[in-house]
Amino acid sequence: MPATYGTIPGNLLSTFDVGFFPTDTAIHHEDLTDVLTIIDSYQTPFFSGAPKTRARDVVHSWPIDALAAVSSAGAPDGVDHSGDTLTAPVRLWNGTQIFRWDVTVSDRERVANPAGIADMYDHQIMKAFKQLARNCEYTIFKNSGVTATGVASGIETIDVSAAPYMVGLRGLFGGGGQITTVTASAATGFITGDMVDLAQTMFNNGAEPDSIWFAPATKLQFVNVTMGTAINVRNIAAADQRLVANIDVFETPFNQLFAVITDRFIPMGTASASGYAYYIGDRSMGKLAFYRPPQHKEMGKQGDNTRGLVLMELTLELTHPSAWGQFVNVTGASGLVT
Numbered sequence: 007m008p009a010t011y012g013t014i015p016g017n018l019l020s021t022f023d024v025g026f027f028p029t030d031t032a033i034h035h036e037d038l039t040d041v042l043t044i045i046d047s048y049q050t051p052f053f054s055g056a057p058k059t060r061a062r063d064v065v066h067s068w069p070i071d072a073l074a075a076v077s078s079a080g081a082p083d084g085v086d087h088s089g090d091t092l093t094a095p096v097r098l099w100n101g102t103q104i105f106r107w108d109v110t111v112s113d114r115e116r117v118a119n120p121a122g123i124a125d126m127y128d129h130q131i132m133k134a135f136k137q138l139a140r141n142c143e144y145t146i147f148k149n150s151g152v153t154a155t156g157v158a159s160g161i162e163t164i165d166v167s168a169a170p171y172m173v174g175l176r177g178l179f180g181g182g183g184q185i186t187t188v189t190a191s192a193a194t195g196f197i198t199g200d201m202v203d204l205a206q207t208m209f210n211n212g213a214e215p216d217s218i219w220f221a222p223a224t225k226l227q228f229v230n231v232t233m234g235t236a237i238n239v240r241n242i243a244a245a246d247q248r249l250v251a252n253i254d255v256f257e258t259p260f261n262q263l264f265a266v267i268t269d270r271f272i273p274m275g276t277a278s279a280s281g282y283a284y285y286i287g288d289r290s291m292g293k294l295a296f297y298r299p300p301q302h303k304e305m306g307k308q309g310d311n312t313r314g315l316v317l318m319e320l321t322l323e324l325t326h327p328s329a330w331g332q333f334v335n336v337t338g339a340s341g342l343v344t
Contacts, residue, residue: 042122047270048136050143052219053294059323061295064170066321067099070183098327099180102297103172105141106317107134113310127312131302134316138300140271146174146322147219149273149282172321175285175292175330185287185324186211186331193337196227196284202258204286204333209260211328218256218264219285221274223338225266229253274338282338287330293323 025032072093111127123129178184188204201218208215220228232253256264264286275282298319305313324330 038121040122044133048140049270050139051267051269052146052292053139053143055289057290057293059293059295061102061297061319061321064102064297064319065099065180066102066295066297066323067097067180068323068325069095069097070326071095096183097181098183098324100173100295100321100323101170101180102295102319102321103145103170104317104319105138105145106315107137108313108315109134110311110313113312116312127314131314131316135300135302138316138318142294142318142320143269143271144273145172147269147272147285148174148176174322175287175324175332176283179324179327183324183327185285185327186213188331188333190333190335193281193335195337196224196231198231200333201284201286204331205258205260205262208286208328208331209258209262213288213326213329213331215262215286215288215329215331216265217267217287217289219267219269219272219287221272221282221284221338222268222270223274224272224282224284224336225268227338228266232256274336276338281334282336283332283334284336285330285332291325291329293325294320295323296320 021034024034026034027036074091074093109127109130111130115126118126120126173179175185186204186208188200188207190200194200205215229252253266256266258264272284273282296318298317300316300318302316303314305315307313
């Protein structure tokens with residue numbers, strides 16, 4: 007039977023009478039944990055894993071060259087030197103882009119006691135470093151092409167008074183370099199044959215890619231398509247009752263081994279949006295050239311506050327653009343919508 011209770015005594019001073027947070031008149035100490043949680047991802051596989059090099063000017067350039075087409079022609083015996091056709095190397099370039107985050111925190115707040123934060127200014131600086139890395143990752147894969155054009159102040163946008171932009175994977179490098187592109191005739195989800203076509207084109211061009219880069223939605227399509235063979239879904243260590251439904255490595259018919267990488271910051275539209283892409287590339291040939299490495303600059307005092315900024319300036323260097331490729335006109339149902 008349910009318990010029965012007596013009547014509430016008169017003039018009882020209860021917890022509800024004294025009050026509790028967020029009542030303005032409450033005197034009870036609030037229960038606030040000293041652990042602050044940020045769930046937003048700062049996993050940036052390209053920015054973190056790409057080889058780093060030094061840019062010594064706001065226009066960073068590098069040369070590429072090519073071999074002559076193969077030929078079965080032989081040479082007659084004893085003929086004089088005639089001089090075959092030679093080709094000169096080509097210079098490609100990209101401009102540096104400034105990524106920056108400005109922070110201003112009152113000195114009063116810095117001596118306060120916020121939950122999970124020792125110093126609000128230091129906390130905001132820590133966040134700024136992570137935010138810039140995320141912004142750079144997104145810029146590398148951004149869904150619009152920027153053409154590198156050399157002007158007096160470096161590589162600029164169409165409006166030369168605006169901030170300088172670096173060319174991402176989908177842009178046109180100065181000197182005419184551009185990654186290999188295969189475009190679907192109509193917007194479509196992931197199709198294995200499309201990826202193999204791109205891999206074959208890159209193989210024929212001499213590239214040795216080692217990775218394939220997906221937005222989350224495209225990775226899901228990729229797994230769903232390949233799962234249809236019933237090869238990649240299996241119990242591993244059945245005693246552990248573990249089911250693996252994922253693909254970490256894909257081998258093409260051209261003996262190319264791709265690490266399958268999911269990147270949250272590759273733009274992806276809705277199921278009906280077109281023009282998005284996934285990428286195949288040689289990670290050793292996609293470099294980040296830093297003109298100014300990530301740094302924190304505390305500004306001079308001008309009042310009862312602390313000011314500072316976090317910045318870095320860098321550009322994307324593709325040692326040879328043909329080492330990377332993209333399949334364009336992919337649709338998706340989730341991911342970062344631009």
